[in-house]
Amino acid sequence: MADVAERAGVSGQTVSRVVNGSPRVDPDTRARVEAAMTALGYRPHRAARALRTGRTQTLGLVVSTLASVGNSRMLQAVADAAASRGYALTVVTLGADTGVAEAFERLAEQGVDGAIVLNEATARVRGADVGAAGLRLVVVDSPRDDRLGWEQQYGIVETDHAGGAGAAVRHLLGLGHRTVHHLAGPEGSFAASERERGWRAALEAAGAPAPDLVRGDWTSASGHGAASALVGARATAVFAANDQMALGLLRGIAEAGRAVPGDVSVIGFDDVADSADYRPPLTTVHQDFDTLGARAVAALVDGIEAGAPAAFETVPTRLVIRESAGPVR
Structure with missing residues (x-):
């Protein structure tokens, strides 16, 4: 560092x-x-810095699965945001035999400075002794419940799932559909329950009946399997809880001899990269994974470095109108 300071003409503190x-x-x-560092080939020594500061500049990430599109996109967003703040990332996947306490213990053994818990994994954090491992936490998508003292336990960053679902339903009702059917996500998922809540609230506000929902598991295969029930119920409009299920639903509707959007309008949720290339291009609710990951990392790092209090933040969504939703016949 002294060599870098001399070459750049600054102090060692700078x-x-x-x-x-x-x-x-x-x-x-x-x-x-930075030019002097590059010219001299200087690289910060992470282990030496950890000895001096007591921090490893490493964050943990706890996730139930990386098989879903949403979780894999969140992993990328968190990794990018962590790197931009000078932090490495260690990932722990919760399997059937891996509990939350074990995951936190594993991260603590690796010396992480704090951890982010994603989506479905947050349900397993609630009620757990999150302070046992001594980790500062931020959870993504977890119900805010002041009775559990979340503000002392961990910060929360969430997507406005209910607001996005409501926007999708209002758009379909505005196209003249009498009601909107719902292809819901799995039970126990906070995102799925919030999107269902937004769907029900929008129908109730409009005085429209709420049909029996059909439940999937986030996969396109479950969306394809749900098509027969929705076609049999003579649905003219369907709000699918994610784009992957909407993709399978589009195929199932086509196989039943019905057209989208001529016979059935479909709206998804997430706005995955391929949704604009579905047939037809999918109207969907855009979930800002990059902002969600950046805000989660910022909340965690600010807490680690500056002792900032645990935050509660909601990231807004927006409706992206394409060709899969149209006026009722």
Whole structure:
């Protein structure tokens, strides 16, 4: 660091601030220090820094599965956001034999500074002794319940699932559909329950009847399997709880000899990268995974580095209108 400071014409403290990502360095000075680091081949020594600061610059990520599109996209978003803050990432997947306490213990043994818990895994955190491992936590998509003292336990960052579902239902009702059927996600999922809540609330507000929902498991295969029940119920509009199930539903509707959107309008949720290339292009609710991951990392890192209090934050959604939803015949 002394060599870098001499070459850049700055103090050793300034080099330290640049290395640690401090905002208290003007851009020209930062660029000069970074150029000197590159020229000299300087790399911060993570183990030495951990000995000095007591932090490893590593975050943990706890997730039930990476097979779902939403979880894999969240992994990418969290990894990118962590890297931008100078943190590495360690991932623990909860299997049938891996409990939350064991996952936290494993992360603590690896010396992580804090952890983010994703989606379905958050249900297993609620009621667990989250303080036992001594980890600062932020959970993504977990019900806010002041009775559990979440503000002392962990921060929460969530998508506005109910608001997005409501926007989808109101759009379909505005196209003249008498009601909107729902292809729901699995029971026990916070995201699925919130999207169902938004669907019911929008129908109730419009005075429209709420049909019996059909439940899937987030996969396109479950959406395809649900098509016969929805076609048999003479649905003219369906809100699917994610884009993967909507994809299977589109195929099932076509196989039943009905057209989308001529006979049945379909709206999904997530706005995955391929949804614009479905046939027809899918109207869907855009979930901002990048912002969700960035806000979760920011809440965790700010707590680690500055002792910021646990936060509760909701990331908004928006309806993306394409060709799969149209006026009722």
